[in-house]
Amino acid sequence: MGILERIAEVEREIARTQKNKATEYHLGLLKAKLAKFRQQLLEPVGKAGAKGEGFDVVKTGDARVALIGFPSVGKSTFLSTVTKTESVAASYEFTTLTCIPGVIHHEGARIQLLDLPGIIEGASSGKGRGRQVIAVAKTADLVLMMLDAKKGDQQRVLLERELEAVGIRLNQTRPRIYLKRKSTGGVKVNNTVPLTKVDEKMIATVLHEYKIFNADVIFHDDYNIDEFIDIIQGNRVYLRCLYVYNKIDQLTLTRMNEIAREPHSVVISCELNLNIDYLIEMIWEYLALIRVYLKKPGNAPDLGEEDGLILHSDSTIEQACHAIHRTLAGQFRYAIVWGTSTKFSPQRVGITHVLHHEDVIQITKK
Ligand SMILES: Nc1nc2c(ncn2[C@@H]2O[C@H](COP(=O)(O)OP(=O)(O)OP(=O)(O)O)[C@@H](O)[C@H]2O)c(=O)[nH]1
Ligand SMILES: [K+]
Numbered sequence: 001m002g003i004l005e006r007i008a009e010v011e012r013e014i015a016r017t018q019k020n021k022a023t024e025y026h027l028g029l030l031k032a033k034l035a036k037f038r039q040q041l042l043e044p045v046g047k048a049g050a051k052g053e054g055f056d057v058v059k060t061g062d063a064r065v066a067l068i069g070f071p072s073v074g075k076s077t078f079l080s081t082v083t084k085t086e087s088v089a090a091s092y093e094f095t096t097l098t099c100i101p102g103v104i105h106h107e108g109a110r111i112q113l114l115d116l117p118g119i120i121e122g123a124s125s126g127k128g129r130g131r132q133v134i135a136v137a138k139t140a141d142l143v144l145m146m147l148d149a150k151k152g153d154q155q156r157v158l159l160e161r162e163l164e165a166v167g168i169r170l171n172q173t174r175p176r177i178y179l180k181r182k183s184t185g186g187v188k189v190n191n192t193v194p195l196t197k198v199d200e201k202m203i204a205t206v207l208h209e210y211k212i213f214n215a216d217v218i219f220h221d222d223y224n225i226d227e228f229i230d231i232i233q234g235n236r237v238y239l240r241c242l243y244v245y246n247k248i249d250q251l252t253l254t255r256m257n258e259i260a261r262e263p264h265s266v267v268i269s270c271e272l273n274l275n276i277d278y279l280i281e282m283i284w285e286y287l288a289l290i291r292v293y294l295k296k297p298g299n300a301p302d303l304g305e306e307d308g309l310i311l312h313s314d315s316t317i318e319q320a321c322h323a324i325h326r327t328l329a330g331q332f333r334y335a336i337v338w339g340t341s342t343k344f345s346p347q348r349v350g351i352t353h354v355l356h357h358e359d360v361i362q363i364t365k366k
């Protein structure tokens with residue numbers, strides 16, 4: 001039996017198994033089996049061939065954003081709207097057959113936007129260019145899942161399922177479950193909060209499926225068995241995702257308002273240029289970047305369009321030093337900060353000080 005058939009078989013069994021107290025261990029086991037088969041599917045078979053012609057687009061700029069969606073939802077139109085790059089758009093499906101990079105300039109940052117071929121149901125198991133597209137998505141800092149606003153939510157469910165199947169987790173954080181394999185002592189489970197979704201027996205059953213018979217496990221929150229399997233598999237990719245509903249020009253106002261209120265969702269029309277600026281703002285927010293300006297003693301800070309450092313939010317002065325020059329942190333004496341990250345402005349701070357967006361910093365060396 002081929003791997004796809006095995007996956008289908010386990011999926012069928014999960015679907016027909018009623019969910020109750022008596023079947024929960026069996027279900028946990030089936031889910032572990034499914035995760036293992038899917039893993040095998042993703043492992044390259046041979047060195048060449050398996051990968052196909054990958055989309056070898058070099059990562060440039062301060063962050064990478066990938067456009068994922070069904071054919072003809074408007075991905076290429078969007079790229080051509082917000083970057084200087086032209087990507088051919090047309091009314092027929094699969095217009096785009098490769099990965100086309102463009103650059104969004106925002107807040108002095110260079111955000112790489114990738115237009116990609118449309119993906120279809122079954123992409124994760126090798127249909128169309130799905131696997132290549134998904135491989136690119138995994139390298140992104142943010143996924144824009146583009147959807148046709150006038151089509152139902154089914155398209156979103158299908159796409160999410162495809163991404164789930166290859167180990168991508170959208171808008172989730174890695175479960176805080178500690179797992180350490182050992183050589184003796186059996187499976188020991190500890191938890192810092194009461195567990196309502198799994199118990200020790202289920203944890204051990206699933207671990208046995210992975211041939212792990214000795215391990216320390218600590219649950220720091222009330223996670224379910226799927227989240228535990230993610231930790232055992234260890235190769236999950238946790239990505240932020242914005243659901244972008246395009247073509248709202250074809251929608252009623254009521255429906256548009258409904259969609260716009262859903263979490264992580266933005267409504268736009270590329271054709272009528274509606275809400276595009278807001279989407280760019282949201283991209284910036286979801287990328288969680290900050291811009292920090294530099295000032296030399298006795299000089300005014302450089303506040304120009306392209307000036308400043310782009311850092312991840314929560315960056316410290318130390319990270320700013322590394323971004324300026326690799327030896328700077330070693331020579332650091334103190335910094336002066338103007339901005340919202342300090343109580344007083346200006347204020348003298350040490351190397352561990354956490355910066356805010358639009359802070360101005362001046363660094364004094366030893
Ligand atoms: N009504 C309307 N049509 C749009 C909008 N944006 C794009 N389109 C049209 O939708 C069609 C598909 O657009 P594309 O940009 O080629 O879509 P795509 O997602 O890149 O498609 P593939 O590359 O085939 O996957 C084109 O005919 C566009 O003119 C919009 O906001 N409103
Ligand atoms: K198209």
Ligand SMILES: [Mg+2]
Pocket residue numbers: 075076077088089095096115116117118
């Ligand atoms: Mg396209």
